[in-house]
Amino acid sequence: MTRRIVVVGAGYAGVVAAHRIAARSAARVTVLNEREHFVERVRLHQCAAGQQLRARRLGEVVGPRAEVLVGRVAAIEPEARNVRWSGGGAVGYDLLVLATGSVPDVGRIPGAAENACHIGDLDGAVRARGALAAAREVLVLGGGLTGIEAATELATERRSVRLVSAGPVGADLSARGREHLARVFARRGIRVHEGRAVRRVRADGVELADGARLSADVVLLGAGFTAAPLAAAAGLAVDSTGRALVDAGLRSISHPEIHAAGDAAHVVGSGGEPLRMACAVSIPAGRAAADAVLARIAGRPPEPFRFGFLLQCISLGRRDALVQPVRPDDSPRELVLTGRPAAVVKETIVRGAATAARNPVLSAFGATGAPVLGS
Template sequence: MVVGGGYAGQLAANLAARRTSGRVTLVNERDRFVERVRLHQVAAGQRVREHALADLLRGTGARLVVDRVTRIDPRTRTVELAAGEPLRYDTLIYAAGSRADLASVPGAAEHAFGLADVEQTVRLRERLARGGTVSVVGGGLTGVEAATEIAESHPRVAVRLLTDGVLGAGLSARGRRHLARVCARLGVEVREGARVVEVLPDGVALAGGAHLAADTVVWATGFTVPRLAAESGLAVDEHGRLLVDDTLRSVSHPDVYGVGDAAAVRRSNGQELRMACATGLPTGQWAVRVIGARQAGRAATPLRFRYINQCVSLGRRDGLIQFVRADDSPREAVLTGRLAALYKELVVRGALLAQRHPWLPTAPRG
């Protein structure tokens, strides 16, 4: 049983159906696979092709159940659904994913738009079509991609990017300089040290009392995970992410594995992996590898993972590839411009290709 049909879950279901001896069921609330790394393009009004989960699973023998999981009962090994009858599992892969953190400040859930699900993104696209002023809150990679994509696609829209720290704080000096140049070229107003404490119907309130007017507020400060694991009695961390060992197995329930954003996965040195497609895909693959090994009576190999780069699209004609060390800290080396935009596009297409061909390598092993 795989709970969640995002990058990690759909790949895991597809691969498990091909590489293990089990009967595989994928449970997902929607019948479509969402290319979440393209949602900023959807928000900007670009046409992005949709993909049916049934098409991605075709020929594998995996069963697709379109429903919302309301509870996991680890004692009886059943998954309870919002509409259908409960489903039983022997082994469960928990891939519930993440969503925009709209509860971190007052008013965000009511007045801001997140970029983590299709429905909110479509509503944001409709709002942006009216024009006006847009404030993107969050200076991380999601906020940067959203602000530059909107500014390029809607040159008459005034775009402001707000961050409570330094823009591109996780980038090298060369990366930050390129990011600043692109924002200036696209007319994106950047405000550093601007901590938003409330989202209002007509803009945002900053720490210190300042009010910044905006017709549209885009919330890109981070992600949170569903409460499903915690409410089902599985061991989780303080953020609600499933606690797993170095083979991605739940520390409290050995028949449950965690992958992707909803699992607190760590490297061998203890570093927790960040929420990203770049970590979701290899953890989905590794969990299936471990399950297959244990089915065959072999020893499970601990996860081996290292970071290579961070890929940032800056509109359709520019980009930034920040090369990083194994621990995700930035090197000074970067790739910028049109070549970087092409690089990022190839990475995004590769992530989708892995959903159809889940055995393709998605990260170096060791």
């Protein structure tokens, strides 16, 4: 009997899983996604800054043996093993891969949903691009990787940029990494407000926890993500951020016919803490979820997913970057690579992620002739 495998979500984890299962089995593989194009999420700060992104249709990315259905997934019904979607009715499955990713936690700061932009998805990045086009004063909230990349990308466009962070900016970097960040911020004229928690986002800026106010034409959220809500709504066991709790084979601990990968899954790393939401995790997790599904189709137990970090790569505009080697538990080593060589490494890794998404084994992911994304 032909197995029906449904992959919900077509980010990095989803397309890797779908392509691998379809290429290595006779299963009928269906991908459900709200968009018809693959979105390189790690480039959305570039989109917000006004740069054009290119993309390929999902049919090209997941390969000819996987079916792609474009529409919004309304619900997953584990008891019936159905996925309800806006395109018409329900799609049944024998096994499901949940790869719905994460969304900006706009409710975390009062007023953010109404008064701030974000770059957590393509729609948000496109709206931010429109708001930023005429902005001269920009406030970026968040001192992690997303906030840093957004602030430095925007500062290259001759805007006045301030970065506000409740804790130290680049807290997970080595001392050398933080020193390079400080030099880049100074060179780009980025004003940094560390240790300043935001109480409320207003139409004209932010109000800080100490009562001070910072004005801005645009406030951009660069921190705070939570899992997409489908897992929790379906009744799966989830953590406090909505990520599905999974075993070593990436199977839901409450619904073993469902595997989860990428930002949708709560996976404990080598240091005993949940792996952070990142492209670096999503691609190998998508591959591991696919291999687990393939093992189950073949009647074998899935192999445990093992993962260790190697690098943190942060773009600092188009001509600078910071490559921070890390230990498998994501703690920083002291050595860093900076400047133009780091920018080349960062761009190579980003392009490699797109290549792996299109074909986890061998592929060249060129953008020539591809449509402009978000136009």
